Amino acid sequence: MKEIVLASASPRRREILELTGLRFRVDTSRYEETLVHTVNPHNLAKRLSLEKARAVAGKYKDALIIAADTFIVFKGKLLGKPHTSKEARNMLTMLNGKSHSVITGYTILDTGAGQKITRSVETKVWFKKMSSEEIDAYIVTKEPLDKAGAYAIQGRGSVIVKKIEGDYLNVVGLPLFDLAVTLKKFGIRLV
Numbered sequence: 001m002k003e004i005v006l007a008s009a010s011p012r013r014r015e016i017l018e019l020t021g022l023r024f025r026v027d028t029s030r031y032e033e034t035l036v037h038t039v040n041p042h043n044l045a046k047r048l049s050l051e052k053a054r055a056v057a058g059k060y061k062d063a064l065i066i067a068a069d070t071f072i073v074f075k076g077k078l079l080g081k082p083h084t085s086k087e088a089r090n091m092l093t094m095l096n097g098k099s100h101s102v103i104t105g106y107t108i109l110d111t112g113a114g115q116k117i118t119r120s121v122e123t124k125v126w127f128k129k130m131s132s133e134e135i136d137a138y139i140v141t142k143e144p145l146d147k148a149g150a151y152a153i154q155g156r157g158s159v160i161v162k163k164i165e166g167d168y169l170n171v172v173g174l175p176l177f178d179l180a181v182t183l184k185k186f187g188i189r190l191v
Helices: 011-018 041-057 085-095 132-140 156-160 168-172 176-184
Strands: 003-006 063-074 077-079 099-110 116-127 161-165
Touching: 003 011, 011 168, 041 063, 041 099, 041 116, 063 085, 085 132, 099 168, 099 176, 116 168, 116 176, 132 156, 156 161, 168 176
Parallel strands: 003 063
Antiparallel strands: 063 077, 063 099, 099 116, 116 161
16 A cells, blocks of 8 residues: 555644554645635635645655645635634634635645545534634633634534534545545545
């Protein structure tokens, strides 16, 4: 079997890929992503994941590179990761009591065969209506910082998520169901 490389610094993506039982290495992509608002969100997610994969691919002659990028879309606006408490508060207040989409683009790139497949997955998420005190209490935990949309559905943020429609693991950062289907095209079966 080819070497599998996860081109991501995300511990959540690493944990999700570990669920498959696949042996892989992590090689963090140094690609600097930017959220360009003029591009269709699905196309942007796919492009960012492809560029992350390409940034790592040159180091491997015969490997499968897996890369992904996740962000939030709310009323046409792209939301990445907040870096300050103020940014987190603004995002949580904007999403409060409403629905938004989580879009993850992922790429599998075979460096030996030159084959690549890039896809995107969308999951709809509804937040409960929170008081400003609840928003502040969540921000104090520091969990919202450096998470797309200012929440972690797999952590304390799960108590602010009223419901989801679609792949839960997509919201965490890697749509495992779709990834497994795509890996079959590269000869890798997970079940």
